[in-house]
Amino acid sequence: MHALDVLGDPVRRRLLELLADGERSAGDLGEIVQLEFGISQPAVSQHLRVLRESGFATARPEGTRRLYAIDPAQLEAADSWFDPFRRMWQPKLDALATELARGRRARRPAAHPPDRREPAGDDSDSSSNDDDEEN
DSSP: OOHHHHHTSHHHHHHHHHHTTSOEEHHHHHHHHHHHHOOOHHHHHHHHHHHHHTTSEEEEEETTEEEEEEOHHHHHHHHHHTHHHHHHHHHHHHHHHHHHHHHHHHHHHHHSOOOOOOOTTOOHHHHHHHHHHHO
16 A cells, blocks of 8 residues: 555544654544544554554554554655655745744844943943932
8 A cells, every 4th residue: 555545544644643742552542533533443443453554653562552653664755755746845835934034033123122231331320329429
């Protein structure tokens, strides 16, 4: 099965999103996905099996539980499939990043006005103190 066929299913994409935060038990994954998609526990198990067999996830037993984690190799392979297409959107993403940086720079002075300290050698505060001492 091609990587994009695996990722084309919304349930499997959601399972991978959940696994992106770290290792999770099959039961935990099943509870979330069953509520969100209204599917049965056996259906969730089938999706997890597809992720395992296609190399997107690994599973390890821990007592009576099975813990799932992402296997990044297949995600990297899927990512590399997009390489020929990146030239179409990468310049636009780079331009967007440039504009966002410009916007941040333009707002920076308004958010943080420049420090307006008195120049060195200005004794205006000390002269007023001198007057107080004389009185």
